[in-house]
Amino acid sequence: MSEANEVNSLRSALDLLRSMPGQLIETDVEVDPAAELAGVYRYVGAGGTVQRPTREGPAMIFNTVKGHPGARVAIGLLASRRRVGALLGCDPKDLGKLLWRSVDNPIQPVVVDGPAPCQEVVYRASDPDFDLYKLVPAPTNTPDDAGPYITLGMCYATHPDTGVHDVTIHRLCIQSRDELSIFFTPGARHIGAMAERAEQLGQRLPISVSIGVDPAIEIGSCFEPPTTPLGYDELSVAGALRGHPVELTQCLTIDQCAIANAEYVIEGEVIPGERVVEDQNSHTGYAMPEFPGYTGPASDQCWKIKVKAVTTRRNPIMQTCIGPSEEHVSMAGIPTEASIYGMIEKAMPGRLQNVYCASAGGGKFMAVLQFVKRVPSDEGRQRQAALLAFSAFSELKHIFLVDEDVDCFDMSDVLWAMNTRFQGDVDVVTIPGVRCHPLDPSNDPTCDPSIRDHGIACKTIFDCTVPFDQKARFHRARFMELDPTHWVPDLYE
Known part of the structure; x- marks a missing residue:
């Protein structure tokens, strides 16, 4: 699987999948990001705990998205353990062990100079025409969702006291032309602790949200304590997986970095002392479908991100996932496997x-x-x-x-x-x-x-x-060990 060595972005990951029969499909038929897009992929390849009928199938690109000319949406990139293995150059059954070794051998990210791919097009919130609803083709997964959700945003922030960085994934809902809500599970993620400390100091917390990145970053960002304690930048796991550091770039409107080859970057600040009702616009009472397979209740304690700018690549590809899909199993489950394996192996x-x-x-x-x-x-x-x-x-x-x-x-x-x-x-x-x-x-x-x-x-x-x-009483029936391809050459193609 040496092709995985060439993957360093969403686009190169999609190129690899194109070379694998049956792992990526595209459609030019227009799709509405409001419930329809996720509804289609539910049948194509969502899997996981999504309501049946669903299945494990190919990743998918929607090339024509209603209300978003020039934008595309990719979904299901990691919704197959086989695909994750291919993208990381690893036998699917050894992924947990690979990630465990990567945590113990981190390669720290680096900030690069010069114009970054993620900043080819710039939209500033000071522009009167700026509107997150139009700029970011974030899907609404079900008719009950609180609003359009960014489900694969790599949130990057810095602790106001220590200066340590961290990347995590949080659910982000577009609330207005220049505001997002962000949900922090109490005590679970490092950026939540950073926001709480900034609030104690009466400070805004600069935060970047990078969307559409190397899958190694998406999986590495899902590690949690005690495997990666506060102060451990999970971007270094992706660096170890690839054998070279993740490249960051300085944001244009805030004192923070973002992932240089992302498709979209949202630059903003977490506002201290303000909370957002997640479904304040839809009043459905729900947030979005979560990994157990149920639509979670809307929170009245989300934090507010005031957006300062959106930067993109030309003809950007929005990446999204369905909360209960096999994609969540890959991102959350494989790091947990790595953590369990490492802890028990030491003991x-x-x-x-x-x-x-x-x-x-x-x-x-x-x-x-x-x-x-x-x-x-x-x-x-x-x-x-x-x-x-x-x-x-x-x-x-x-x-x-x-x-x-x-x-x-x-x-x-x-x-x-x-x-x-x-x-x-x-x-x-x-x-x-x-x-x-x-x-x-x-x-x-x-x-x-x-x-x-x-x-x-x-x-x-x-x-x-x-x-x-x-x-001695529990030996399984013993069959002859042989190579079946002598009789069925196409069996494993």
Whole structure:
């Protein structure tokens, strides 16, 4: 997969996908970004926890977007683990391990001089014709959305005290001609902490939003503590993945940098002391579809970004994703796999073979741990591994433990192990009353009075491994190992 070495932007990523049969399609038929675009891709390739019928399919480019002449919209770039592997030059099953190594070997971003590709066209908010609604073809995913959402904006900011930088993805809703709302999950992301500190100081927080970038940046930006603590710039993960630093450029209207080869950059400032009702224009009561597969409630505590400028490449490509799609599983799940693998490998080297944060959990709620027991004293360590994962990643709710002969990436194989190696009365470990994720609607006192607060849940381990002293009884049927392409040459094309 050496072609991945040539990828450094959205455009070069799309060029690679064009060379892969069945991985990218385009249409010139006009599409309305208001609900229609996402509605089309739901059938083409969204996958994930999107309401059925959906499927894993190709990425897609819409070349004619209603109300946005000259702009294009790309969707689903990462909505396939196979595509992610191709774009990062890695076997799809080894992606978590690749990212884990990249975190430990960061390459810091660099600021480059001269005109940047993302600044070929400049629109300033001081211009009376400036209008985010017209400049940015941000889709509305469903008819219930609060408004047009930027779902793949790489938000970049600097801590006002320490000067450290960070990049994260937040949901951004266009609220007026020059205002965005940004939602910070309390205590979850570094830029939220930066905004809170700036507010304490009575300062505005300069922030850039880069849209349409190298997929390595999008995946690297989804790491969270404790793997990447405050002060760790996740752009350095993308640098490690590519073997060279991410290039930044100085913004034109704020004291901040942006990703130099982005398709769009929004320059703005987070305003202290002001909060925005997310659906103040639509009054739907909803925000947008989130990764668990439900449309989340609109927040009345979003922060405000006052936009100073929008810069773009010529004929820019807007990149977007559907919240519950397989694309979210790739971006959120693979970094979580990397984090779990690294933590357990340090605690008990050689036992954990692989990790999969499955689509059914949106990449966050569920993990499958493939564990090998080599000696009698390894019995019980598989559950210790699950506890380690739970202790560090609060969003995890369910962990399935399987043996090394079970493909952790094949949920049918995982369920086979559950049906033949699992007994509910002895192999379930429950940990009630633990803080989990607020977007899981079942984590609420209305579902069970024993739940004390919204967002508290019962974490559960499903131990589908064979007891060490019983391994001789659980050998799978043994088939002949051979190369089938001698008989079916086109099997793996």
